[in-house]
Each structure stands twice: as structure tokens, then as C-alpha cells.
Amino acid sequence: MKPLRPSKTKEDIIVSLGRISPEKNQLEQLLIAKVMREKGMKFDLFIMGSLDKSSRKCMQYYELLMRKMSAWNLKGRVEILANVSRRDMEEIVGRAKVMLHTYKFHLKDLGTIGEHFGIAVAECMSAGAIPIVPAVPSGVWWDILERGRYGYGYHSIAECASKIGMIIKSWSDHELLSRECIRRAGMYSFERFRKEIVKVVRKVSEEAKYISEPQRFSMSVSIGV
Structure with a gap:
């Protein structure tokens, strides 16, 4: 993992990193943003990731996200940056207060589980963004965040929206956690x-x-x- 540089001043920005596809569950991120907008919360959400334009599945999902963003009146609050440059990604992440990670899936025998590791989470933490992830068995929740020591877990869209709003609104109370996230991310550096x-x-x-x-x-x- 290549550490990112945090900005001297943080903004009310939420970031998401990961390829744009159904598996990454960006639709849930839009649902979270919808709840936050309806509650009058101040925020900007940047959904960033690679988009395989040769994949019909990925393109259909991208088009679905764009339709929902318009239908839910999220334009001006949410930007989907497909195939964004590394330079622009680093600049945006450096200013972010929150990293939103929504990847999870269901297995018949194990129930709902998350990503085995999640390098994007550690990368954003290196820039001081506080992660919020599904509180389900996963390398992200159990290993990187240590079940809430280095970020937040959530069980529902409403809970996630509430916790993000809390982080943004009371940032002065979260600056220590932000610094701890930077230190924790160093554990996964190259x-x-x-x-x-x-x-x-x-x-x-x-x-x-x-x-x-x-x-x-x-x-x-x-x-x-």
C-alpha cells in the first residue's frame, strides 16, 4: 500500500474507492447519501473507481447509479468519478473526513460477510479519513479496524448515515482518531x-x-x- 498525504485542513467530504460494479455495492452508498440529504446533513460524497466500459454488467450498473442519483436529488452532493486519475484521487482523499466502504455479500452457510482485506480502506486511512464499514466478519472490520478501535461499523443504512453525520459534525472530537488511523495504516505500508x-x-x-x-x-x- 502506498500511503497518501492528508490535507492540512479537512472538509465535509466522504470518499469511496473501488471498481464500479454491483459487487462493490455503490448503490447502498447512494441510499446512505439520500438519508443524509433528507436529514439536512452537510456533506459531499465522491464515489471513485475504475469502470470497465467493455463490461455490459458494469456499464448497466453505472447507468443505474446515475439514474438513482438524479431521481434521489443527489446531484451537487454526490459525484461518481469513473476512471479518475491517481493524482485527483489522492487530492480528494487527502481532504476527506470519512471513508465509506460498503462491500459485503451473503453466503448460505456463513451469512453476511465482508471483504477479506480491503486495501482501499487502509489507503484512505493513511490520509486521515475515518473509515465506516459493515460490522460483519471481514478482514476490514476484524483486522484493519479491530472491530471499532480504528473506525466505525454499521448494521443499517440509517445507522451508517447517523454515524457519518456525527463524525462530520464533531470533527474536533475525532481528530485524534484520524491521527490513529494514519498510524494504523502504516502497518500495511510497502x-x-x-x-x-x-x-x-x-x-x-x-x-x-x-x-x-x-x-x-x-x-x-x-x-x-
């Missing part, structure tokens, strides 16, 4: 991964030095080298 790999390689190399030549010969014979 630089930390590189350092951990180097440590493992060095440890293995040091342990190998203590293996005598006869032992090495014996080991080679035993494994058929």
Missing part, C-alpha cells in the same frame, strides 16, 4: 512490508551460519540434493 521481509531474510541467514559443514552435508543427503 515500506513496513519491505523491512519485515529484510528482517526475516537476515534471521534465516544468521541461523544458517550456525550450521556446520558436516551438518549441511547431512542435510543435503537427507533431502536428496
Whole structure:
């Protein structure tokens, strides 16, 4: 994960990152925005992600989102930025207070579960955006957010809208959490991964030095080298 740079001043911005497709559940994000608008909350939602224009399924979903955005009077509050540039994405995320993640699906034997990891969540956290995600078994909720230690979970659209509104309205009370999110995201940076790999390689190399030549010969014979 490449860390992003937080802006010096945060705005009432909600961001969502992920390819535009039914699996990513952006329609639920529009429903959340609809509830927030109806309650008179101040916000701007940017839905950003890649759009495969050769995919009929993805294009139909994109067109559905655009129709709903118009029908629910969300223009001026919500922008869907398909295939946005990396530079523009980083600039918007840097100003955001909230990262909204809605990916979840249902399995017959396990019930509703979420994404196994969610690199986009960690990426936005590195810019100080506070994540809000489905409170269901997932790598995002359990591992990255530690079940609410580094962000918020939600069970319904109304609850999600309420929690986002709370974060935006009482940002001064959430600045510490924002900084904690930046620190937490550092756990998933490429630089930390590189350092951990180097440590493992060095440890293995040091342990190998203590293996005598006869032992090495014996080991080679035993494994058929």
C-alpha cells in the first residue's frame, strides 16, 4: 500500500474507492447519501473507481447509479468519478473526513460477510479519513479496524448515515482518531512490508551460519540434493 498525504485542513467530504460494479455495492452508498440529504446533513460524497466500459454488467450498473442519483436529488452532493486519475484521487482523499466502504455479500452457510482485506480502506486511512464499514466478519472490520478501535461499523443504512453525520459534525472530537488511523495504516505500508521481509531474510541467514559443514552435508543427503 502506498500511503497518501492528508490535507492540512479537512472538509465535509466522504470518499469511496473501488471498481464500479454491483459487487462493490455503490448503490447502498447512494441510499446512505439520500438519508443524509433528507436529514439536512452537510456533506459531499465522491464515489471513485475504475469502470470497465467493455463490461455490459458494469456499464448497466453505472447507468443505474446515475439514474438513482438524479431521481434521489443527489446531484451537487454526490459525484461518481469513473476512471479518475491517481493524482485527483489522492487530492480528494487527502481532504476527506470519512471513508465509506460498503462491500459485503451473503453466503448460505456463513451469512453476511465482508471483504477479506480491503486495501482501499487502509489507503484512505493513511490520509486521515475515518473509515465506516459493515460490522460483519471481514478482514476490514476484524483486522484493519479491530472491530471499532480504528473506525466505525454499521448494521443499517440509517445507522451508517447517523454515524457519518456525527463524525462530520464533531470533527474536533475525532481528530485524534484520524491521527490513529494514519498510524494504523502504516502497518500495511510497502515500506513496513519491505523491512519485515529484510528482517526475516537476515534471521534465516544468521541461523544458517550456525550450521556446520558436516551438518549441511547431512542435510543435503537427507533431502536428496
